[in-house]
Amino acid sequence: MSLIHLIDFPPLGDERGSLVALESEQTVPFNIKRVYYLFGTQQGVARGFHAHHNLQQVAVCITGKCRMILDDGHHREEVWLDSSTKGLVIGDLIWREMHDFSEDCVLLVLASEHYDENDYIRDYEEFLEVAK
Numbered sequence: 074m075s076l077i078h079l080i081d082f083p084p085l086g087d088e089r090g091s092l093v094a095l096e097s098e099q100t101v102p103f104n105i106k107r108v109y110y111l112f113g114t115q116q117g118v119a120r121g122f123h124a125h126h127n128l129q130q131v132a133v134c135i136t137g138k139c140r141m142i143l144d145d146g147h148h149r150e151e152v153w154l155d156s157s158t159k160g161l162v163i164g165d166l167i168w169r170e171m172h173d174f175s176e177d178c179v180l181l182v183l184a185s186e187h188y189d190e191n192d193y194i195r196d197y198e199e200f201l202e203v204a205k
């Protein structure tokens with residue numbers, strides 16, 4: 074099964090421009106407890122390099138683009154996030170890396186849990202053990 078699960082957000086625009094609505098437990102398949110966004114990422118910098126024990130997220134590139142790598146401990150897949158109408162679902166125990174941020178990239182992330190540093194697995198070898 075593919076690790077890349079993209080949600081298509083219906084664009085609700087009209088002649089004035091575009092609009093996308095993200096609704097908890099509707100367009101987004103969980104209760105949203107936290108929203109954060111990454112922006113101003115320096116050129117050549119990669120982010121992520123961790124997994125979570127218990128966290129569902131949807132990531133959508135509002136402007137610009139970045140390349141996301143997902144890894145379940147068995148195989149890796151990558152996808153370009155380059156559309157404000159496509160959200161990438163990232164579940165538990167998935168190692169993620171973000172590369173090749175464009176200068177204008179704003180990556181919006183909707184999360185099912187509040188921030189908890191103890192939920193992070195930041196060591197790849199430890200992740201492989203847990204993911205077994």
Ligand code: T46
Binds near residue numbers: 122132188
């Ligand atoms: C993920 C990818 C897509 C907070 O205080 N609250 C928060 O909600 C978050 C997300 C981070 N932080 C702090 C923790 C660090 O001191 O902000 C700093 C940067 O976080 P981090 O190094 O974890 O950022 P990324 O870009 O590597 O990863 C983030 C999320 O942490 C992660 O869950 O899936 O974006």
